[in-house]
Amino acid sequence: MTDTETAADSGIRARIVEAATRLLREQGVRGVTTRAVSQAAGVQAPTIYRQFGDKDGLIDAVAEHVMATYVAAKSETAATENGDPIADLRAAWQAHIDFGLANPGLYALLNNPDRAGHSPATEAGIEVLRARVRRVAAAGLLRVDEARAVAMIHAAGSGTVLALLGTTPADRDPGLSDALFDAVTAGILATAPATTDPGPTAVAVTFSTVLADLPALTDAERALMAEWLTRSLTHLRHSTTR
Template sequence: MVTTQDTASRDDVRSGIVAAATQLLRAKGANAVTTRAVAQAAGVQAPTIYRLFGDKDGLIDAVAEHVMATYVSGKSVAADVAAGDPVADLRAGWRTHVDFGLANPELYALIATRGSGAPSPATVAGLDVLRRRVRRLAAAGLLRVDEQRALLMIHSAGNGTILTLLGVPPEQRDPGLSEAMLDAVLTSILATTPATPDTATNAVAVTFATVLPDLPGLTDAERALMAEWLHRSLTRPQDR
């Protein structure tokens, strides 16, 4: 029988191991996070790590979750209380994300190259924060592409920018690259910088999509059909 005290003790040991591994990762890089080194730093036996995390990869994932979850929690609070200009809010979120990646190079590279499996819960939570920022742009009538495409463009550009900068020695990095990349993405997705004659139509369609779930007098099936029409109109302009 497992008691509450046993569970608390297990959680404390697990937290101590994650903290020790995080410190090693930040100080010496991913290669320094060996089972032996982490066990020594945490004051536990190596079998304890295997019992709690399965293997070294499981431990690294736990470290990534810990650091990213702390970061995402801070981002979520900022996103929830954001008010005013949604573009300025997005810029602030972009800068925070880039700063985090550059400040945690080993961990960020580890997360970004996680592989083809399911993304970590912390990564999913981070995307949810970005999704809310994109929704504010759409609700304000500022998007000329659908929300999902805007989300993926911003997310992809952000990750690419961080990994590119991390691949260059700090003293050789282009200090203006991050802002230039964001400006390029915003030029492509914002209705305030039209690139096609029907930008105004797109902006109206995207904005309408944000209120579609709340329209009265429609069934769920009718809302789904209308959402499909809007998505098709926005993503297949050549068919119009």
């Protein structure tokens, strides 16, 4: 295949994905039929099968496209002007809620357990959340380990979207999102930086964020120290649940 043919093929694929995305947003999953997409994209039905294999392949491509666009937009606004890591985390939470409510069909696809575990775009979205949580940890404001914080925020955010989508717009509680964010962060954030109000978990979490930058340590020493920190955090996590 020549470069010209490859470019043309990519253009057709992009046009099909854009048409299917538009139909999905306007009509939901049921509106994304091969006939409807081919008409909207101005291609023959066999072209869709050649490009994507089947309808499921097309739906996956649409979901990946929209999620990738969303993740890119979140990454571009990775920090607030005042550099407040908690404000950044809240902004990321609200962006997630807004996206889910604006794209219910796509959100359901992106959070389908059958595809979420192997979706590069979904993982990229979680990676953005990890970066926000890392900033909170580096500021000494996290009192659980980073993995636990990411898991709690991700689970709560997804649950919030599903709860709101399960309610008619007129009956939705406008304060539910903020209330749940506050409830989750109350369980994971320290009341003061670890440097002023030290606790073993907060100190260990904060120290782990700077471990890679410590001078005069070999890679083996850093790896050993990271293992000690991970072991300590695991022990602290288990001891608080007994």
